[in-house]
Amino acid sequence: MQFYKDENVELILGNCIEKLMDLNEKSVDMIFADPPYRLSNDGITCKSGKFACVNKGEWDRSGGFENDYNFNRKWLEACDRVLKDTGSIWISGTYHIIHTIAFALMELGYHIINEIVWFKPNAAPNMSRRCFTASHEVLIWVKKSKNARHKFNYDFIKEFNGGKQMRSVWEIPTTPKREKTFGAHPTQKPKQLLFRCIMASTDEGDMILDPFCGSGTTGVVAVENKRNFIGIDIEEVYLELTKKRIQQIH
Template identity: 30%
Template sequence: MTNRLYYGDNLDVLRDHIGSETIDLVYLDPPFNSNANYNILFKWGGRPPPPRNGSQAIESTSQIEAFEDTWHWNDKSELAFHDVMTSGNTDVAELLRAMRGFLKENDMMAYLAMMAVRLIELHRVLKPTGSLYLHCDPTASHYLKLLLDGVFGGGAFQNEIIWSYRRWPTKANRFQRMHDVILFYAKSDGTQTFNTLLEPPTASSMKRWKGKVQKVTFDDAGKRNPTLEVDEDSAGVAMNAVWSIPIIAPVAKERLGYPTQKPLALLERIIAASSNEGDVVLDPFCGCGTAVDAAQKLGRRWIGIDVTHLSIGLIERRMQDRYGDALYYEVIGTPNDTDSALRLAAEEPHQFQYWITQAIGGQPFQGGRKGMDRGIDGYIYFTKTGDTLGKSSTEAAIISVKAGQRVGVAMVRDLKGVMEREKADIGIFVCVIQPTREMEREAAAAGVYTDPGTQQTYPRLQIYTLAEYFAGLRPKVPMLDRQAGYKKAGRADANEGRQGSLL
């Protein structure tokens, strides 16, 4: 199976593209209750990887708001509730109906309905030996555990993993919340893939054992039989369900600027425990791609799904930075020709804006956050080289995207005004159709920008079309300054960040 990255609603992708009993491990970190949109990137840009053979387009009606942190009760959540009622899984249906009677039609109930219908599909795609790890907020974990009991059956529960970490405390009339909950379920209890992970024994244990190592065996009746032995090859003791793994520091090399990014070490631990090399790992809410990164690093195959082009673009960049151009995977659902790009522009103009901005090497304005854009849809950062006496500096070319079929000379003048207001050296007017002669004349009247160091000239106001993009042409700017647009992911190191060893 080829590694795949899907753009679209994960429910549609699961139903239409993922076969039953084809997945070895599912990890999901669904958004909820953090007062921030999980689909927003705050620092990203740079040149995208080259098009990959085999890319294809799929229809998606999902919008930028489809997976906001708090899902509100509306027609979509009512439809999700109906889908669960008619799914054939009467345990989940009765459980969800009882929850609705208790919670009524509020945000929590909408979240649970949307999750229930997806958990049913995730159970379907798991192999009999497969496992699911659901990373959840403590405010929703008790409800989600009930749903998982209904979907998987009560005996499928394996662990409630506590991911413990430290951060700056906040003032509160309660104990500080410095942990996440990860619910571990197996599709078939007792036959799931599981590799025991080891951690070093504590100093007090080593003192008590007098330098020996504890070895635990079980007799035929399942009785535990711990012994102390001299074993120089032992790496430690079996890992428990409380994991102390630091969160990613703001200045860490690993941090990419995605607000809910999880440590690579956390995902490596999950993948190492519940899959083997060559197995397939699925993350249906893949965000900035930590799960697919960890899967690739550990020799697993992977599938990632996300509902925004912001995330898909970041993951493409991350995987290229980490593993280079030799890594092959399919990107499905992003435009791969003019017709699919025009369809995206017509159906989802905001998603088109995010896609084309990143596709030409840019960073969405304010990381994609909603609000007044002041005539700016994004930036392409470039290096302005100094003359013989000056120093180089990082500058930003302004991007203005027009997804509609109606464009005119007034829009070009508007961009020229924004450039003057922002004192920008270069502006890029992106449109889906060919410009008129009047638009071209207005753009040409803006003059040229001359780089002080190289003395090379560039049109100050450039009109850029979809036809140029698919012809392999890119906007004309000086040397791209990728670091100004986003934090580059470090090259993958087979020895970095490992958490625990195999028994």
């Protein structure tokens, strides 16, 4: 179901595997995907200095290894159909899912351009005292095949990085409160992270897709930088949040 549409943005309510079939084949220049990490297991974490439940929603509960893997394989296949041959995909995740997603991508013939480590200097402390404090996520940047001609705005990124080549470890704090004015998503990404991905691999006027739209950070950064955006989410409340954030830009 189409939830919202304007000149540069289309928000779609529903399961991304189904809704991606309604989009035109090879119509998207870049995809940013932040799929469920399957961490809603009734555990605890630290939030604002207090114990808090890690549960994010039923959409984040694991269905077991095989079901989780098949889900990831299906949405990747659906994304492959709409991605241009010159396009690329960014996928973020923790160790809980990112390695199986990388395996599925290689099964589909994709080539990994880069693996990026997003280091969070202000990550929440570990409450169990039985392992190291998790303070990073991994982003994998891939293209359809090793010989595919992907876009990389090298000069812009080098200039943005103070005239030096940008390395594959990005130190970026977690999402600041100022980016949660209209509400928040439990896995909301900071705009600074999306800015690097979008500006590195797209040009003005390109079409960007986020199949797990969440709070819409991908769309916000896309619109702020004169790109077009399609966002899909299974939760209406998060599409409403995305719409408010994007309308604020206009």
